[in-house]
Amino acid sequence: MKKAIKLSTFILAALTLLTFSAKAQDREGFRLSVGPEFGLPVGDFGDAYDWSVGGSIQAEYPILKNDLYVTLNAGFSNFFAKDFNGISGEDLQLLPVKAGLKYFPVGNFYVQGEAGVSFLTNKDDIGATKSATFAYAPQVGYQFNLGGKSYLDAGVRFQGNSKFTDNGSSNNFFGLRIAYGFGL
Secondary structure, three states, X not given: OHHHHHHXXXXXXXXXXXXXXXXXXOOXXXXXXXXXXXXXXXXXXXXXXXXXXXXXXEEEEEEEOOOEXXXXXXXXXXXXXXXXXXXXXOOEEXXXXXXXXXXXXXXXXXXXXXXXXXXXXXXXXXXXOOOEEEEEEEEEEEEEEEEOOEEEEEEEEEEEEOOOOOOOOOEEEEEEEEXXXXXX
């Protein structure tokens, strides 16, 4: 999984560099995107969980010349517990809800920042003392025009979540989102 994320990041960066002079697609008006998300836990969080899979839906509304958007993102992520000597822990399930800004500095390349809350759906199963945590997620990505107001949104992000337990540590991961988007 680590190799897949690294390869995806490299491909995204290479395509972005090749298309800096590309004309921006039609990004007028309210837009929605939906797609799968994959994650790789890091730090102490990576000691207990291997990887994650989930999905999200994102709404975007332009506030400045179709270059700056307000975003609202909601989704689901399942983090798969690691096996220790044949004993598997409980998977961790999150419902992140975030709001933020998405800016297109050049062409279809964007930078995005979001903050919000991650709700733990299985708090008791994993021994967490909190039902919700603060979440933040800086992201970079590229939108590939599919014709008309349709696009493919590929983004790489770092997401930080505060502690799930009183004595725990932050729960961070690198994520990849590939979504189909369309204008309304």
